[in-house]
Amino acid sequence: MSLFGQDRSFLHALPASDRRDLLAEGAPRGYEPGEIMIRERDTSAYVLALLSGWAVVSVTTERGARLILALRGAGEVVGDLAAVDRGPRSATVTALSRIEAVAISGDRFRRFLAARPHATSLIMRQLATRLRSADVERRSLASETVLQRLAARLVELAERAGRRAETGTVLELPLPQHDLAAAIGATREAVAKALRLLREQGVVRTANRRVVVVDMPVLVLLAQGRTRPGAESSDKPPPAV
Template sequence: MANPLPRPTGTYLETLPDAARGALLDLGVSRLCRRGEALMREGDLSDHVVLIEQGLVKATVTLENGRVALLNIKVGGDLIGEMALITGEPRSATVTACVDSRVRVVPAATFTRFLTDHPAAHFALDRTIVRTMRWGEQRRTDFNGYPASARLARVLVYLADAYGRKSAGGVALELGLTQGEIGSLVGVEEDTARREFRTLRDREAITVGYRSVTIVDRAKLREIGELV
């Protein structure tokens, strides 16, 4: 595997007490997923959960018009598949590895016993679900209340805070996502996303590389995103 992305604070694994964290890391089967491999597919009836140990995955959904929209991203320490576990419904999204990722696949029955044995893990799961729902609600609020440039700036600020890495040029986002994929988080087409990225670059808030973005002026990016 390439150098793993750091686990940000606040992921499911990082919020668990030491005993629960150790117990979870002993469950299921650990496996390597190559970049581009689907861990889960929209509409599947499988009921296991997946803990990302190292790496980065994206959750996408196919819209009625055939377009594929990026819903969210998850990194090392995050859990995926928990909503289907709770509701018993088919998978609501396809989850794909953006980079070579190490994951732990845990059967539903095993994970349910784990939650029973570790009540704190159950509370942590509730917080994780609420945070995911708030993320989706915030994107919907942004879509209705802000222009594309502001929505993009707001998402980049969030991603930088959650997954950024300090570098000589600022805060680097090395998520392996294209500009179009990040643009789909804020509801814009790829051409619009590229244009808005150029605007943020021309305003010297960011620099752009191959599947990477560096925030060079966080205050200006927050200003563009109307976060100040």
């Protein structure tokens, strides 16, 4: 499962001239932390090209809970699905930090893609990656523990948005516990319990909206479901059954 898109974002994968042409089609927009940029089920069709900052993509479940699907950063576009198929918005996009973006109308975005097969291919590849990620997410929700899913999210955040420090890897994204819970399909209480286990075993340290990964190898093993806090590692094979 992955909160992030492809290693190379849509804007960065475009030739420089195409990127300039696309951005010239829109108007600059700024969003403050917590501000809704795109609302689920809305019928608008504009696309936002992110120039800086981080945004959270989420949906509301049938039970009214919030489920975070992805994090989107500089170089990525959001709102492209509704622009392409002209259907209602499939998710809500909320600013996690201060964001600078360019808003491009759906009509102009479609014309841009129609004139550039390479850009269309990039968008199709992006949509396919998101679909595959959603399939993996459904499997993990059905088969993995809260601790395993949380460990996987923390590993990913450390690898994609972490800063190395003397004490470990500092997660730079200011995700509070309720957002971590929404990112793994769990309750805030379950995430708090899992974080407490990780702290007690010296795997992570936490503060207000701050997580430091102290023992990455153990966290990776937890994400793979191969060990648990407090369990002693062993090279011996499991007994035959």
